[in-house]
Amino acid sequence: MTLRFHDSASAAVRDFVPLKEGRASLYYCGATVQGEPHIGHVRSALAFDQLTRWLQTSGYEVTVVRNVTDIDDKILVKAAENNEPWWGLAYRFEQAFADAYAALGILKPTYEPRATGHIPEMHALIATLIERGHAYPALDDSGDVYFDVRSWPAYGSLTNQNIDDMQAAPDADPRGKRDPRDFALWKGHKDGDPETARWDSPWGAGRPGWHLECSAMVTKYLGTEFDIHGGGLDLRFPHHENEMAQSQAAGHGFANFWMHNGMVTYQGEKMSKSIGNTINPREMLEIARPLVVRYYLGQAHYRSVLDYRPGSLEEAAAAVERIETFVNAALARVHPDGSFGQSGNIELPAAFRTAMDDDLNIPAALAVLHETVRAGNTALAGNDNGGAEAALASVVAMASALGINPLDAQWQQGGGSEAELAALDVLVKAQLEARAQARAEKNWAESDRIRDTLAAAGVEIADSATGSTWSLKR
Missing domain, CATH: 3.40.50.620 (HUPs)
Structure with missing residues (x-):
């Protein structure tokens, strides 16, 4: 093709x-x-x-x-x-x-x-x-x-x-x-x-x-x-x-x-700070995991308008969880020893390749991925380990091609990867900005609350004349 x-x-x-x-x-x-x-x-x-x-x-x-x-x-x-x-x-x-x-x-x-x-x-x-x-x-x-x-x-x-x-x-x-x-x-x-x-x-x-x-x-x-x-x-x-x-x-x-x-809209309208209908990446990462945010932003055809509305990230999270649930169940069934690995030679489904070759038709490609997940779940339910293993390999290969493979190190919780630390940095800096605003307004109670919340999560704050920095407690 x-x-x-x-x-x-x-x-x-x-x-x-x-x-x-x-x-x-x-x-x-x-x-x-x-x-x-x-x-x-x-x-x-x-x-x-x-x-x-x-x-x-x-x-x-x-x-x-x-x-x-x-x-x-x-x-x-x-x-x-x-x-x-x-x-x-x-x-x-x-x-x-x-x-x-x-x-x-x-x-x-x-x-x-x-x-x-x-x-x-x-x-x-x-x-x-x-x-x-x-x-x-x-x-x-x-x-x-x-x-x-x-x-x-x-x-x-x-x-x-x-x-x-x-x-x-x-x-x-x-x-x-x-x-x-x-x-x-x-x-x-x-x-x-x-x-x-x-x-x-x-x-x-x-x-x-x-x-x-x-x-x-x-x-x-x-x-x-x-x-x-x-x-x-x-x-x-x-x-x-x-x-x-x-x-x-x-x-x-x-x-x-x-x-x-294409552009991103908010409930069908152009995003505008003046009318308060905007959402930025930092806010999205406060609502959902980075993998979920990536899935949401990448699920539409690239030339189409992507419309954000309350509930969009929850829907994306549900889709990601369906993929993760199958992958984890299949791994436990057919590779309980942890021996599963991608050789790089897994043949992608023809329908997936056809969709991606056709002007990056991501929605059609995702449809193939989720259909394969459903087939894999059916194989698991019927104790068809061969079918489950084949579906697992195809799902992981397709997800890898899209950058949403849940087995990739950057999406693993607690893995300490560069991407995870970058995501954590986005969240902590948002809290530091809120704390700086509270200190500027001499709202010491709010400033202390934010500091204590971060400390409880294992984040240490160091204040200096040029601002605040953070580090993880050892």
Whole structure:
């Protein structure tokens, strides 16, 4: 069966033909580290983790790049509001994203570059675009450099838009632009910008534009042409449209496939802090185990909307428990000596492979997994140990391909794995934040209550002038 994926650029399902035989290259947009991760960030990373795992299961050697945008207008604004260095804020939230990814078993990428580490590559790309007539220094001597959207006839092709129907790019003062839709490749240093947020360039001191960063980083690690570019549906315009335009205008083939995951809603409505209908990964991990949260976030088709509602995690927990209950019962029956192990050569059910090869049809694949669980339970009830053993091997193989194998060390209680410690860190830090708020409000009783609750759970708190840290009691 040939792998087939939906390509956002052509709006068609196409056979996956890698540029290099036996190898696949994937770039998906990581976080702009201006704040805590929200559930949309994690859902996107999980979707491309599932893609990575299936490519690997299908025999490909996969190179994955996920960037970190650690310099951006929003980061500078948030840092100023918090009265902290922008790079300190960026690093703090980068770690929060890393913790959330690890807690949910999202594989580490092959490379995870930061934007600030690739300024020379960005300068080279800008110079190429200027030389080819697709970019120009600002007309107002601000030090900005813009991409000339009207110089590139294919601009708008990713999202099937006409330039004249597009809104102006709000990333810089339009007085320096030839066209209000031209977007910033380089932003000249302005009064009030931190002195640490500026790099010398041929066009004046400044910092990179958001869209430019990704094009420079992906080219650095995957070359001028690669297999798959992914990200959330909200990034198609303007971010991915601009990425594709500037890269192809520079003469790069860029992405062969564009894949976009759907959004997460709350009871059918867009999540919004202003109306209070949001839930973040930390809150989910307070409600359910990491394996359950991963199952919930990964159970829908990646291109569909995932709707959260009260009870969603309970339903996911019940599904996970059905898998776990069968696996444990089958192990006790057919491998009571603990001899069960995956050789890596277990043949996945044909229906499962067909579903996964068809644009990662996770719902159909999960249906096969749960049907196999039911068949295994029937075999156990009928004392058919051979049938139970076959079902056990298939269930574990399918669950492994999806990253939800309950036998994996990271999901074992008390195992002390990196993922478990990361999940615990998310929970404890939430309590420490609540305690810090209580101390700021001089609510000493609440502060002591939180400390005592953590102590009872074996967590020791150390307070210092720079904040609180935690460790497990030995």
